[in-house]
Amino acid sequence: MHGQDGEPEPGASFEFRLNRYEVYEGFVVPEIMRGVADETGSCVLDLWPNQLGTTESVYDVTMRSTTGKTQRITASVPAEAAANLHDIAMLPPYPGKPDFQAQMDAAIEAKQSAVAAMDTTLEARDVTLAARDAAQSSEDDATAQAVIATTQAGIATTKAAEAAASAVTAATFDPALFVPKAGGVTMTGTLAVPAGATGSNVPRASEVVPLAGGVTMTGTLAVPAGASGSNVPRASEVALLVGATFTGAVAVPAGASGAQVPQAQEVLLKTGGTATGHIEVPAGATVAQVMQAQEVVALVETAKIKDQTTVATTSGTSIDITGIPAGIKRLVVRFLGVGTSGTTGKKLQLGTSAGVDTTGNYVYNNYRTNAANIAGSGSTTATGFVDADQLSTTRQYGTYVLELADAATNTWTVTGLVVSGATQYTISTSGAKALPGALDRIRLTTGNGTDTFTAGSISLSWEF
Structure with a gap:
């Protein structure tokens, strides 16, 4: 490294790191290679050549001078004894090669070896014929030459047979390993490694559908029994599902520690969708077989607060609101100018999928106050959360907040505060109610x- 003045920068640091996993006689795992420039500004590092890989990788290079200046570039390292960084910087990646192409190359190479071995066999045959002819003029010498030639012919024939068998093996691959790459494909079940598959026979990410748009992947990513090393599917080998729905939560496997535990900074975010369920680790999976957090795609959390459409309170003796989703922890009921035809006030009741709970075990207390007086009422056997009396001419504004206090017993607490316009009362309510199941509806x-409702509206919002 040299500065702008052309002088060497001893002590400058260099970092090289592969930008992805590579495949060459197994996996090549990205590692950071570091070096420091000598007094001439030079730094020599032993790097794995990108030209040997199959996934079009490059090196991400970071150079830092002793004055704090930093420069980042990419480099494609050739399969040569040495190369200068300025010659290989910013070059495009070497073309990748899918496994079936690597197999075909191996098959061609094996075929060439078989042809060469066959040529050796023919040469040995010629030597044998020559030895036979020589035997007619010199029996002793010819016999020795024939033995040597016969031995050479046997060796050449064996090599030819081995090369031919290698050619057949290298040329044979299972089409079931490859998933069509066209869009609109549905992949179900598990991504399995065929029994006995090793090396280039194991499915790679480049062989798996990019699964563009609207694809649903069901089942679990399973590790075949007895699989190890390069036979175990990695996240880098699995296509990410665009626009799919991923159900479940990212779970930490029992007993997982260290690199096996998903870290927040290692999770790839994806907008939209709903996350339920969990990612499963196969029973008995070893460290290498456990999916890592950086191999998992997570979904960006959607907004926690959900609002429902406003419902009018202008007629009828009761208003039911259903469809409250399971799993909520907080429910807010807003009153906007609610009025009735009488003076008996209002009653808020809770319900489950079995219906509205009208049993007499609502516990509540409420008080109404204004500048002139204060009054209150309460019960431990009520059929709902009741507010104080109101005049038929008053309109109430405010909120009731329900919170899940005990999920095991489905017990909800209530805190309410509304103002009654005409009488200038402030009405506060608190209480609790245990339900026989999950809350999914309310009734006002x-x-x-x-008495009937005559004016105003109510609306709901909930939080998980």
Whole structure:
């Protein structure tokens, strides 16, 4: 490295790192290679050549001077004894090669070896014929020459047979290993490694559908029984599903530690979608077989607060709102100018999929206050959360907040605060209710069940 003045920069640092996994006689795992420039500004590093790989990798290079200046470039290292960084910097990656192409190359090479071995066999045959002819003039010498020639012919024939067998093996591959790369494909079940498959016979990411748009992948990514090393699927070998729905949560396997535990900074984010369920680690999986966090795609968390459409409270003796989703922890009911035809107030009731719970075990207390007086009421056997009386001419504004206090017993607490316009009352309510199941609906009814709603509206929002 040299500065702008052309002088060497001893002490400058260099970092080289492969930008992806490579495949060459097994996996080539990205590692950071570091070096420091000598007094001439030179630094020599022993790097694996990208030209030997199959996944079009390059090196990400970071150079830092002793003055703190940093420069980042990419480099494609050739399969040569030496190369200068300025000659290989910013070059495009060497073309990748899918496994079936590597197999075909191996088959061609094996065929060439077989042809060469066959030529050797023919040469040995010629030597044998020459030895036979020589035997007619010199029996002793000819006999010795014939033995040597016969031995050479046997060796050449064996090599030819081995090369031919190698050619057949290298040329044979299972089409079932390859998934069509055209869009609109549905992949179900598990990505399995065929029994006995090793090396280039193991599915790689480049052989798996890029699965463009609207594809659903079901089942689990399983590690075949007894698989190890290069036979175990890696996340880098699996296509990410674009626009798919991923159900479940990312789980940490029991007993996982260290590199096996997913880290937040290692998770790839994907917008949209719903996350439920979990990623499973096969029973008995070893460290190398456990999927790592950096191999997992997670979904960006959608907004926690959900609002429902406003519902009018202008008629009827009760208003039911259903469809509250399972798993919520907080529910807010907003009152906007709610009015009734009588003076018995309002009653808020909770319900499950079995219906609205009207049993007499609502516990509540409420108080109404204004500048002139204070009054209160309460019960431990009520059929709902009841507010204080109101005039038929008043309109109520405010909120009731319900929170899940105990998920095991489906017990909800309530805190309410509304203002009654005409009487200038502030009405506060608190209480609790245990349900026989998960909350999925509410009902707002009049205090006596016969007064009717005449004005205003209510709306809901919930949080998970």
